[in-house]
Amino acid sequence: MKAVVWNHYGSADQLTYKEVEKPTIKDKEILVRVHASTVTAGDCEIRTLKFPFLLKWMLRLYFGFLRPKDVILGQELSGEVVEIGQGVTKFKVGDQVFGSSGLRLGGYGEYVAIPEKTQMGIITHKPEFISYEEAAAMPVGGMEALHLLKVSQVAAGSRILINGAGGSIGTAAIQIAKHYGAQVTAVDSDEKLDMMRNLGADVALDYNITEFTTLEESYDVIIDIVGRSEIFKSFSRLNDEGIFLVANPRFRHKLLSRVTKLFGSKKMIVDIASHTEEGLNELLRLYGDGLLKIEIDKIFPLKDVAKAHHYVESELKKGNVVIVVKESI
Numbered sequence: 437m438k439a440v441v442w443n444h445y446g447s448a449d450q451l452t453y454k455e456v457e458k459p460t461i462k463d464k465e466i467l468v469r470v471h472a473s474t475v476t477a478g479d480c481e482i483r484t485l486k487f488p489f490l491l492k493w494m495l496r497l498y499f500g501f502l503r504p505k506d507v508i509l510g511q512e513l514s515g516e517v518v519e520i521g522q523g524v525t526k527f528k529v530g531d532q533v534f535g536s537s538g539l540r541l542g543g544y545g546e547y548v549a550i551p552e553k554t555q556m557g558i559i560t561h562k563p564e565f566i567s568y569e570e571a572a573a574m575p576v577g578g579m580e581a582l583h584l585l586k587v588s589q590v591a592a593g594s595r596i597l598i599n600g601a602g603g604s605i606g607t608a609a610i611q612i613a614k615h616y617g618a619q620v621t622a623v624d625s626d627e628k629l630d631m632m633r634n635l636g637a638d639v640a641l642d643y644n645i646t647e648f649t650t651l652e653e654s655y656d657v658i659i660d661i662v663g664r665s666e667i668f669k670s671f672s673r674l675n676d677e678g679i680f681l682v683a684n685p686r687f688r689h690k691l692l693s694r695v696t697k698l699f700g701s702k703k704m705i706v707d708i709a710s711h712t713e714e715g716l717n718e719l720l721r722l723y724g725d726g727l728l729k730i731e732i733d734k735i736f737p738l739k740d741v742a743k744a745h746h747y748v749e750s751e752l753k754k755g756n757v758v759i760v761v762k763e764s765i
């Protein structure tokens with residue numbers, strides 16, 4: 437089968453489009469013919485091992501100490517089940533599916549073998565009403581957005597600021613927060629302001645012009661999706677009982693979450709999203725009711741995965757970048 441293979445930690449130039457062996461399935465696995473996948477910021481971070489020291493070395497143990505060994509990247513995917521193992525009960529051949537394969541990855545290949553129930557991600561049925569491309573771009577950013585909004589108890593009338601709102605998590609978070617009745621301030625770069633307003637943001641700010649921590653306004657919830665704001669200045673913009681969250685927590689955030697559990701009324705919450713069937717179903721419901729649009733910026737064919745990774749790293753991406761697999765081979 438055709439796939440894009442990852443053999444070097446570092447530049448996207450090293451991703452190679454080539455013929456590889458088609459995967460075989462175990463008893464409780466399904467074989468999916470991939471129709472679409474995506475390139476998320478997370479995929480680029482995995483490729484370059486842009487992580488804190490400990491996680492970086494744990495990932496080296498998992499993928500390969502000196503280099504990843506013929507790994508096929510791509511966490512998000514949609515496709516059709518073409519084969520099932522004897523122990524599979526949830527799926528049958530011909531089912532349309534979508535989800536996230538977590539660290540099993542595999543989206544940048546014609547076929548991927550996935551356990552029907554996996555600790556690392558979640559695969560479920562794809563309804564006809566959503567395209568393969570949109571379904572592929574829904575799970576990871578969408579579930580992270582849902583999780584952050586639930587943990588912070590955003591509700592009708594909440595004032596929320598989302599920093600880094602123009603990407604995969606942020607575009608979903610703006611819309612879901614509006615659905616919950618919140619008043620949303622979205623922060624990102626200039627090119628994304630119109631898109632964020634169109635998705636429902638009440639206020640859209642360019643971070644190159646306005647440093648949100650210097651504003652007069654205060655918020656019930658601040659979600660720093662990129663984790664680049666200064667923590668204490670961000671805390672100063674929280675109302676009493678306000679909550680601060682980041683999507684990519686570092687050690688300093690975890691430390692502060694412990695401290696704020698014990699002292700003060702403002703809280704830093706660090707809580708990792710788990711990928712669940714309920715989460716995916718809730719996103720599908722919102723999509724089906726016209727409350728969640730999947731913002732797709734560009735679509736690349738499988739052979740151009742390296743170009744797509746460069747594009748995601750170019751700071752131009754609005755929302756999501758999709759890879760079409762089946763139609764492009």
Ligand SMILES: NC(=O)c1ccc[n+]([C@@H]2O[C@H](COP(=O)([O-])OP(=O)(O)OC[C@H]3O[C@@H](n4cnc5c(N)ncnc54)[C@H](OP(=O)(O)O)[C@@H]3O)[C@@H](O)[C@H]2O)c1
Pocket residue numbers: 476477478481575576577578580599600601602603604605606623624625628643661662664683684750751752753755
């Ligand atoms: N995607 C997921 O589901 C997921 C799940 C868990 C954790 N995470 C982590 O969360 C982080 C964000 O994920 P994502 O997929 O949403 O990334 P993304 O699609 O790249 O979106 C991030 C957005 O933040 C903007 N940004 C960059 N610097 C900024 C700054 N200083 N102030 C305000 N905005 C800024 C970026 O715009 P410019 O590029 O134009 O600057 C971009 O639009 C990543 O580190 C990822 O690993 C992601």
